[in-house]
Amino acid sequence: MKKYLPLILILGALAIFFLFIDPQYEEVQKLNRQKKDNDTMLQLAQDLQRQRDLLQGSYNSIGIDERRELEKLLPDTVDNVRLVLDINNIAEQYGISIQNIDISKDNPNQDGNAKVATSVDRTTDIGTIRLGFTITSTYEVFINFMKDLEETLRVVDIRSLSIRPGQSPFMNYEVVIDTYWLR
Amino acid sequence: MEPKFTTSFIPKKQVAVAAKGVAGFGSGFSFLTLLSGVIIVAVALFAVGLFLYRLTIEQRIEEQYVTLERVKQSFDPNFLSQATRLNKRIVSAGKILDNHLAPSAIFDLLEEFTLQTISFKTFEFSDNVDGKIVVKGAGEGDSFASVVLQSDEFGKSGFMRDVLFSDLQPNTVGNVNFAFESTLDPRLILYSAGLVPVSSGSTDEPPAVEQLDTL
Numbered sequence: 001m002k003k004y005l006p007l008i009l010i011l012g013a014l015a016i017f018f019l020f021i022d023p024q025y026e027e028v029q030k031l032n033r034q035k036k037d038n039d040t041m042l043q044l045a046q047d048l049q050r051q052r053d054l055l056q057g058s059y060n061s062i063g064i065d066e067r068r069e070l071e072k073l074l075p076d077t078v079d080n081v082r083l084v085l086d087i088n089n090i091a092e093q094y095g096i097s098i099q100n101i102d103i104s105k106d107n108p109n110q111d112g113n114a115k116v117a118t119s120v121d122r123t124t125d126i127g128t129i130r131l132g133f134t135i136t137s138t139y140e141v142f143i144n145f146m147k148d149l150e151e152t153l154r155v156v157d158i159r160s161l162s163i164r165p166g167q168s169p170f171m172n173y174e175v176v177i178d179t180y181w182l183r
Numbered sequence: 184m185e186p187k188f189t190t191s192f193i194p195k196k197q198v199a200v201a202a203k204g205v206a207g208f209g210s211g212f213s214f215l216t217l218l219s220g221v222i223i224v225a226v227a228l229f230a231v232g233l234f235l236y237r238l239t240i241e242q243r244i245e246e247q248y249v250t251l252e253r254v255k256q257s258f259d260p261n262f263l264s265q266a267t268r269l270n271k272r273i274v275s276a277g278k279i280l281d282n283h284l285a286p287s288a289i290f291d292l293l294e295e296f297t298l299q300t301i302s303f304k305t306f307e308f309s310d311n312v313d314g315k316i317v318v319k320g321a322g323e324g325d326s327f328a329s330v331v332l333q334s335d336e337f338g339k340s341g342f343m344r345d346v347l348f349s350d351l352q353p354n355t356v357g358n359v360n361f362a363f364e365s366t367l368d369p370r371l372i373l374y375s376a377g378l379v380p381v382s383s384g385s386t387d388e389p390p391a392v393e394q395l396d397t398l
Binding site for chain 2: 002005006007008009010012013016017020021024025027028031032034035038039041042045046048049052055056059062067070071073074125126143146147150155157158159160161162163164165180182
């Protein structure tokens with residue numbers, strides 16, 4: 001028996017190696033890779049936390065009033081009724097009224113006569129609504145109305161304008177505007 | 184008769200066997216046993232060490248998961264959503280304002296560059312026709328010369344391009360009717376930049392009045 005003891009011990013050592021150490025080593029390597037990945041993720045998480053803190057600071061630096069103004073400038077919805085109301089309010093300041101407001105949903109690409117249309121620029125998340133209306137007023141009043149329209153908080157871009165003679169001293173102004181919302 | 188009293192409790196024969204065993208310790212068999220014993224002990228120790236190391240790594244990974252979970256919870260999805268939306272709004276608003284047009288400036292310039300002897304009856308403005316703004320209209324002047332001078336004024340103004348006067352016809356009251364068409368660069372009437380006249384590219388051309396005189 002003693003004669004085979006070294007052989008038995010060597011076989012035992014080999015058994016320990018192949019049955020325990022080798023699979024354990026594989027497992028440890030796997031765990032080490034996992035640990036390394038987690039270290040990377042933790043580093044990223046710390047970077048993200050720093051970014052989040054910076055973002056929080058920037059966010060807090062924008063006051064509630066400023067955020068409201070931004071929402072007015074670029075609302076979350078089309079809100080065309082409010083738009084018409086806003087434009088009408090500007091017109092009323094000059095004693096004029098907007099007429100022939102077309103709120104149809106026709107697409108101007110399909111029907112060039114449509115006065116209102118919506119579209120969305122997928123690359124910028126900006127939705128555009130096109131609205132047409134007419135006004136009858138004197139030239140001076142219309143110019144002042146247009147300047148107010150250009151400076152209104154909800155951005156309005158005049159896309160086309162047609163002036164035709166009316167009953168003197170009034171003229172007829174056909175206006176097509178674009179305004180925007182954030183998708 | 185052999186004496187019953189023994190001088191040593193160690194049997195002589197056993198001592199001999201033991202002595203034989205000690206003498207065999209230095210043989211090849213004993214060395215192999217020792218070597219294999221050292222190997223198996225080393226392997227066993229390595230196995231234990233590896234096992235403990237594995238436990239340590241597992242514990243560390245567990246701690247990492249806890250930390251990651253804590254970090255994840257520290258991010259308020261609601262705030263992130265609001266901040267993302269606000270950022271999108273600011274960027275989009277910036278783009279819109281960069282392209283915001285102030286066409287009233289066209290009228291300021293028309294007033295500046297229109298002669299007293301000219302009056303416009305109709306006017307049209309349309310944006311983004313092949314990337315340009317097209318303005319056209321019709322009116323009357325007190326004479327052909329006034330209309331030609333008006334053409335010169337528009338040409339020299341710097342904000343109108345490709346000015347074309349057409350349909351010049353005397354009317355019943357002795358004035359001259361005309362139609363005109365021109366293009367504008369949208370950048371000229373950007374709200375952010377204001378209306379900036381550009382140098383006319385046709386300065387080498389003689390004024391339209393001179394052209395008329397040579398006819």
